[in-house]
Amino acid sequence: MKKTDVLIIGGGPAGIVTAVTGKSSYPDKDFLLIRKEKQVVTPCGIPYIFGSLGSSDKDAVSDSVLTGPGVGLIIDEVVSVDKKNKVCKTAGGLECSFEKLVIATGSIPQVPAWLKGSGLENVFTISKSKAYLDEMLEKLQHLQKVVTIGGGFIGVEVSDEIVKLGKDVTIVEILPHVLGAAFDEKVVIKAEEILKSRGINLRTGVGIKEILGEKKVSSILLSNGEKLGADAVILSMGYSPNTGLAEKAGFKINEMGFIMVDEYMRTDTQGIFAVGDCAEKRDFITRAASGVMLASTATSEARIAGMNLYKLSAVKTFGGTISIFSTAIGETGFGVAGLTEKLAKEEGFDIVIGSFEGIDKHPKTLPGMHKQFVKLIVARESGVILGGEVIGGISTGELVNIIGLAIQNRMTVSSILTMQVGTHPLLTAPPTAYPFIKAAAIIAKKINPAG
Amino acid sequence: MKKTDVLIIGGGPAGIVTAVTGKSSYPDKDFLLIRKEKQVVTPCGIPYIFGSLGSSDKDAVSDSVLTGPGVGLIIDEVVSVDKKNKVCKTAGGLECSFEKLVIATGSIPQVPAWLKGSGLENVFTISKSKAYLDEMLEKLQHLQKVVTIGGGFIGVEVSDEIVKLGKDVTIVEILPHVLGAAFDEKVVIKAEEILKSRGINLRTGVGIKEILGEKKVSSILLSNGEKLGADAVILSMGYSPNTGLAEKAGFKINEMGFIMVDEYMRTDTQGIFAVGDCAEKRDFITRAASGVMLASTATSEARIAGMNLYKLSAVKTFGGTISIFSTAIGETGFGVAGLTEKLAKEEGFDIVIGSFEGIDKHPKTLPGMHKQFVKLIVARESGVILGGEVIGGISTGELVNIIGLAIQNRMTVSSILTMQVGTHPLLTAPPTAYPFIKAAAIIAKKINPAG
Numbered sequence: 001m002k003k004t005d006v007l008i009i010g011g012g013p014a015g016i017v018t019a020v021t022g023k024s025s026y027p028d029k030d031f032l033l034i035r036k037e038k039q040v041v042t043p044c045g046i047p048y049i050f051g052s053l054g055s056s057d058k059d060a061v062s063d064s065v066l067t068g069p070g071v072g073l074i075i076d077e078v079v080s081v082d083k084k085n086k087v088c089k090t091a092g093g094l095e096c097s098f099e100k101l102v103i104a105t106g107s108i109p110q111v112p113a114w115l116k117g118s119g120l121e122n123v124f125t126i127s128k129s130k131a132y133l134d135e136m137l138e139k140l141q142h143l144q145k146v147v148t149i150g151g152g153f154i155g156v157e158v159s160d161e162i163v164k165l166g167k168d169v170t171i172v173e174i175l176p177h178v179l180g181a182a183f184d185e186k187v188v189i190k191a192e193e194i195l196k197s198r199g200i201n202l203r204t205g206v207g208i209k210e211i212l213g214e215k216k217v218s219s220i221l222l223s224n225g226e227k228l229g230a231d232a233v234i235l236s237m238g239y240s241p242n243t244g245l246a247e248k249a250g251f252k253i254n255e256m257g258f259i260m261v262d263e264y265m266r267t268d269t270q271g272i273f274a275v276g277d278c279a280e281k282r283d284f285i286t287r288a289a290s291g292v293m294l295a296s297t298a299t300s301e302a303r304i305a306g307m308n309l310y311k312l313s314a315v316k317t318f319g320g321t322i323s324i325f326s327t328a329i330g331e332t333g334f335g336v337a338g339l340t341e342k343l344a345k346e347e348g349f350d351i352v353i354g355s356f357e358g359i360d361k362h363p364k365t366l367p368g369m370h371k372q373f374v375k376l377i378v379a380r381e382s383g384v385i386l387g388g389e390v391i392g393g394i395s396t397g398e399l400v401n402i403i404g405l406a407i408q409n410r411m412t413v414s415s416i417l418t419m420q421v422g423t424h425p426l427l428t429a430p431p432t433a434y435p436f437i438k439a440a441a442i443i444a445k446k447i448n449p450a451g
Numbered sequence: 452m453k454k455t456d457v458l459i460i461g462g463g464p465a466g467i468v469t470a471v472t473g474k475s476s477y478p479d480k481d482f483l484l485i486r487k488e489k490q491v492v493t494p495c496g497i498p499y500i501f502g503s504l505g506s507s508d509k510d511a512v513s514d515s516v517l518t519g520p521g522v523g524l525i526i527d528e529v530v531s532v533d534k535k536n537k538v539c540k541t542a543g544g545l546e547c548s549f550e551k552l553v554i555a556t557g558s559i560p561q562v563p564a565w566l567k568g569s570g571l572e573n574v575f576t577i578s579k580s581k582a583y584l585d586e587m588l589e590k591l592q593h594l595q596k597v598v599t600i601g602g603g604f605i606g607v608e609v610s611d612e613i614v615k616l617g618k619d620v621t622i623v624e625i626l627p628h629v630l631g632a633a634f635d636e637k638v639v640i641k642a643e644e645i646l647k648s649r650g651i652n653l654r655t656g657v658g659i660k661e662i663l664g665e666k667k668v669s670s671i672l673l674s675n676g677e678k679l680g681a682d683a684v685i686l687s688m689g690y691s692p693n694t695g696l697a698e699k700a701g702f703k704i705n706e707m708g709f710i711m712v713d714e715y716m717r718t719d720t721q722g723i724f725a726v727g728d729c730a731e732k733r734d735f736i737t738r739a740a741s742g743v744m745l746a747s748t749a750t751s752e753a754r755i756a757g758m759n760l761y762k763l764s765a766v767k768t769f770g771g772t773i774s775i776f777s778t779a780i781g782e783t784g785f786g787v788a789g790l791t792e793k794l795a796k797e798e799g800f801d802i803v804i805g806s807f808e809g810i811d812k813h814p815k816t817l818p819g820m821h822k823q824f825v826k827l828i829v830a831r832e833s834g835v836i837l838g839g840e841v842i843g844g845i846s847t848g849e850l851v852n853i854i855g856l857a858i859q860n861r862m863t864v865s866s867i868l869t870m871q872v873g874t875h876p877l878l879t880a881p882p883t884a885y886p887f888i889k890a891a892a893i894i895a896k897k898i899n900p901a902g
Binding site (some may be wrong): 011017021024025041042044045047052053058059060065117243266284294295296297298299301303304307313315316317318319321322324325326327328333335337360363365366367380393394395396397398399400402404405408411412414415417418419420421422423424425426427428430431432434436441445 | 464467468473475476483495496498499503504509510511516612637658699703735744746747748749750754755758764766768769772773777779781784786788813814816817818822845846847848849850851852853855856857859860862863865866868869870871872873874875876877878879881882883885888892896
């Protein structure tokens with residue numbers, strides 16, 4: 001029987017960051033990570049394999065990120081966890097006992113059971129398996145008409161990469177707009193305009209009923225009865241937490257299918273943690289169970305688990321998912337942090353909205369200037385910022401992180417009005433019209449019109 | 452005698468933002484802004500007039516930013532302020548009474564009295580006057596050998612633009628490094644490397660003694676006795692608060708020459724405010740008087756003055772200058788927020804330093820990827836972040852604003868370790884190695900090696 005102090009199951013970002021943070025926090029302990037993939041890829045980089053990168057090798061994560069800091073690595077599949085005796089067994093016949101266990105088994109692409117034809121040749125999911133992706137990339141070379149089912153982030157990003165290869169690409173999205181679950185309407189309308197200008201066909205407000213073909217896919221049947229020809233179908237209909245192992249072992253699973261954890265990322269069992277896409281998430285603001293899976297959130301949870309493995313720290317806890325997303329289509333960045341207007345209303349907040357469109361360089365005559373739009377969602381009574389959305393240039397990713405940090409600090413509109421920023425012609429909006437502050441000023445005025 | 456409710460003297464960013472914020476907060480009041488410049492330029496954009504923009508017209512601020520919201524505008528020079536009777540007089544003979552006055556007279560280029568030859572033809576300063584800049588730009592067309600005296604932000608930015616015009620450019624800086632007052636050594640060494648690679652000659656650790664020539668400049672004499680040939684000399688030796696008017700009127704001036712103000716930006720006289728480069732600054736952390744002049748800080752002060760003109764708000768006060776700077780040389784951004792290591796040590800803080808170099812896109816194989824270096828300076832006892840420095844790509848400007856916001860919220864290293872960020876391959880560092888969080892982790896480890 002092999003023995004380790006800390007065993008981590010899963011080699012994605014959550015597993016890696018738990019292992020590395022844990023080893024750094026407790027250097028005297030043995031850390032062992034078991035994962036089934038020979039080689040892992042950066043999950044957020046996967047869509048870019050199809051175009052910008054051109055190969056999954058360029059998205060591969062080197063094992064030295066683990067072995068460098070002294071974490072052991074075994075390629076194998078853990079098939080059972082004995083919670084009581086603290087032993088895992090693998091498909092390869094290994095038994096390994098542990099003091100602490102971290103479950104970081106991630107998520108798997110969702111394919112609805114009712115969807116006929118999903119087993120046909122040239123029907124793909126966006127798996128996180130490098131071997132699968134390599135095969136998919138190879139096959140796509142020879143297929144012209146590609147239909148993506150599901151216009152969330154992954155579906156949009158993959159489609160935008162594939163269209164660069166000269167393919168005929170259509171996104172089918174059941175919501176009225178692509179990215180409609182993440183952003184409010186104005187933002188998604190802009191995203192749709194850009195996608196169309198880049199040659200992507202959009203079919204929104206309509207679902208898929210069936211995938212048709214013999215052996216190979218030939219077309220899809222939409223919920224309105226229409227048929228769309230297709231040489232390839234990419235199913236990007238979301239991901240499910242990969243909790244088969246945890247369920248079998250008897251861990252508590254929440255109503256959305258995630259392994260239940262507390263603020264230290266501890267499961268119901270002493271010494272056993274869960275992090276990343278398989279672990280329960282609660283929304284930072286509403287405290288409701290959340291299904292949002294992000295590598296960035298996963299690594300935040302992983303750092304917290306890693307630090308709390310042997311010694312709890314009351315200040316290093318996970319306060320709930322803020323849901324900070326960003327993406328880029330061409331030169332345009334889209335970002336969101338916290339609640340959208342729609343979600344805040346559904347949750348019953350009395351909210352005030354403000355938005356401002358400015359520029360991301362100044363003066364606006366500078367080459368490469370991009371418009372920058374910021375929308376904020378604020379709770380009327382307290383003035384606390386609940387969410388924000390950004391359309392801008394390449395700085396959108398960090399700008400939405402500023403809004404995320406304001407949410408994390410539970411900042412109010414007043415404190416944004418007195419916020420100090422650095423500005424520079426080539427790097428930011430002008431100091432006179434920094435859209436984040438301007439949007440806050442508009443809200444302050446609405447809350448208190450008398451000044 | 453003309454009458455207004457609120458009179459603002461000065462048409463730079465501080466004056467504009469005070470006027471616009473004030474008018475928005477108190478729409479029933481009359482606002483009048485008096486400035487002497489026919490047309491104003493965005494100050495931070497000035498260096499880019501010489502290269503990227505090619506003309507000061509492209510950096511001009513439209514008067515509609517004032518007149519649109521209903522602020523009156525008079526082009527004239529205020530020559531006296533009667534504090535007691537609340538009346539101003541202008542060079543044009545106008546008398547204007549006011550209820551509230553805001554002094555936003557800005558700053559003027561510093562030219563040391565001992566510097567002989569500064570009056571010679573083709574010796575320039577970086578003035579904020581559009582007419583002056585137009586003439587300077589015209590003259591520079593015909594001059595080949597340009598020497599910039601002073602390698603601060605403005606000197607570096609102007610030099611980097613002028614070299615693009617094919618000029619032979621040398622920066623003379625008395626400190627051991629250019630930008631040496633703003634950044635710690637590692638950052639400035641990187642900046643110097645890039646400047647050199649762009650063809651700029653650097654002479655550091657040596658000052659200027661005299662400017663030589665008859666009528667026109669022909670060379671400069673350095674403090675080490677060496678002579679440098681020069682067809683043009685650009686003096687960028689800092690700026691002084693423009694407080695002649697305020698001094699004459701009897702306002703209290705602090706030890707560094709700035710008009711004294713409180714946290715609401717009020718001067719010693721009821722109903723009279725001062726904002727921007729002419730107004731006193733205190734460092735956010737050390738509370739010491741500060742000489743840092745930034746348009747971004749000026750607009751932050753201006754918003755606070757504008758909101759507090761008629762009704763004080765205890766939550767809308769200016770907490771001191773955080774000093775958030777950023778600049779770009781070519782594709783590389785440089786940013787700093789709060790205290791540098793050097794300054795923190797000089798002030799007597801017991802500090803812990805951590806730095807991490809990662810990438811600003813991920814995976815690193817993505818086109819356009821830039822290295823991203825983050826250094827943090829933390830107070831050992833409290834874990835509070837005192838400062839941070841960044842070298843990165845185009846997102847540096849907003850990344851340093853994230854650090855600025857962390858400082859403003861007096862965040863600790865622990866809270867950075869649990870900070871949530873959004874990440875995206877094309878827009879940010881990877882979630883597994885976000886340099887800001889990585890640097891914090893290194894510091895946490897140093898403060899508490901046992902985890």
